[in-house]
Amino acid sequence: MSSRELTVDAVVIGGGPAGSSAAHLLALWGHSVTLLWRPAPRPAVAESLPPSSFKLLDRIGVREVIEGAAFPRSTGNSVKWDDGETPRVELFPDKSCGLQVRRDLLDRLLLREAARAGATIRRAGVRDVIPEEGGDMSRVGFGTAGGSSIVRARWVLDCSGRARLSSRHDRPAPNATPRTLALICTWERTAWPITDASHTLVESYDEGWAWSVPLSRRRRQIAVMLDPPRGRSRESLGQRYHAELAKTNWLRDVSAGARTVSGPWARDASAYIARSIGEQRLLRVGDAASFVDPLSSYGIKKALASAWLAAVVTHTCLTSPALTEAALGHYSACERRMYVALQRRFAEMSRAPAHAYGTEFWEHRAAFASAAPSAELSREPVVAALRELKARPSHRFRLAAPVRQVERPLVRGNRLVLEPHLAAPALDEEIRYVRNVDVVRLVALAPQYDEVPSLFEAYNRATPPASRVPLTDFLGVLSTLVGARVLDLA
Template structure:
């Protein structure tokens, strides 16, 4: 085994994966003075779907000091959305400003955005090794104490060790796959097929920067403006429905012809990329943590992309996890109880979004029903209007959720040792 030039072999934390979840976790831990290693199998920038973001994403970006840089990079601000959903197919809109503290998020090419976050983690002091493939964990007396990895273009296997290993490897689930099964969410066993178009007509007036979500009888389309006349367009439907078509591409074309607003946007457009697809992706890992390891982002759970929650959930979890791990490193005795709190908050936040998405999939209702459903979930005391509750929920900023307010101060006494957990 050979050492890498200038890279130590002992770290406070190793993060597997340099996507938004991993780079947010690593960057904020490095900002707190910890020695962090990030390993990613790709060389950034690299392609990833998920170009539309929600306001909850802005919180961890503020912590990282990236919000002004996103504007300077020319990422297009997203102020809300346009839906053709229920309501007898009458379009309706929402505006993020109604839901809380952040009035906008962004649409962006994920290759550019993900590189921006990873570069910020590097700038904050994290060691970043790209083109590194993690082969598996190192275990010492039943605890994960590091990882083995290979480096593209070199022979041999390298080792790195740490006090804690974070699995942010996305749907590869490099550690969680080894130590835990997943639960598929049957109501959301869907297929998506998508591509990109140039020379598209944009939505009119105040809707210009909106994401379009257009529901049809058997599925729904997204249309995300990325820049100028380029949009990402995808169709999502049940797995069994997709099987009725000759191909996913044929299904896309057939269903696009049934659309209204989307069809108008695509009238003079030309396809500018190939086809991509994904299926059966809504799941939850049965364990988010174990002895010496913890999950964040898609390695823990992923929900249907209806409201573009994936990146926001991943980076919010990364922010929360960085605070927890910072305290665990200082006070190792609290590890088990502290990570349990993180997992409980993370599962609760995820399940709230998943439950809403599952119930929102009933496209027979009116917008007032969806607004009331959101209020029932996040504001049962009815302190705000139903429409404000709806926007707050789909913004990822649903009130005083533990995911946004989690503390573990009571687990640490004045001397920095653990205290008995409260039942």
């Protein structure tokens, strides 16, 4: 048994998209990074990468590699929801294409690119993460075939997914959403009876919902998402899977005539969020921070977004320690905001099946829409403000008395900086950009102009060409500021 120690800027735990992307970026930005990972013991799952994820792949520097891999292209989704008779086709906008990826192959590519960027990749199992007294370093214990080792790190990024290896004894925060079990099977047939074989297929049924993602022209994975059994079930996994698939209409017919290649196997697909997302010297990233219902198709995209922001925060803390507290608060707030927004979206999508089927499965999930907190401003005052702006040829804007400017973190390049944000009683949080409109610049210009067209032209003149906004977005944000009593109309 050997005992060796080294010291690095960051240890990344986990070799999925979140871990490899965060390690890649930190290494590119000049930091010493060790990534510790162990291959997942479960079978590989097919997942979707929507076209909107390519911007994140660009930021991380791996888009060309991922697009150049032999992953099937996808033009969109086909969805049969709330007991509708025929599936509806949902194409990606502007004739764009996404990718259907097998997670183990994607993970392998991203790990390779992280190593090329300068990260040290170690195949190892993490035993523990122990902060040193004084708070400047953490000790990460891990084991390899050659024995046990310890690496000391200024920052630890836990990207270990549901395992949450940095907090084995810390349960996630209480969650209002019901638990969900995924049963997954790989099927094969020569030709699938669907309009577009590249699509992700989604179907709701009375006791759950099902999805299917292609692995190749011949193979697809089909999963059913359901409530976990209450108490001990006498059914085998295979019996339960096929009984649930038989409750569907469309996917049952799609799979008729196909043969099973592997599975079924079970995965916990319950939503959760960690009690602590960012703390001194430790960030939880991707699924280690939170997990959202896979209906959103945001699994990998969410992991990439989380990894990018975690890398920015870690880089900021390493290079500007005075910003550590603000950076940690910003990271935690962004993760929680994304989690609530995606869960609310799923809850709203659950309303139609809840009405169509009237079952406990859907009613419980739809209930989250009214239980989840919302940071959005009520629609009525915004609509009223828009009507008033359009009804009168001229206006005199003035900044409302309770509005103030506060310094809050904002991403600039690859680091966080403190810049002015607007705070007002009607806003649940301080804001700087809404629909890409710089609201600090807008409220500074507004009192100088009597007509909205002149204000719009002045705003875009004062804005760099790449950041100029269309009139529709500008009017929407101006109406929001008036509706929230950030700007008053004299």
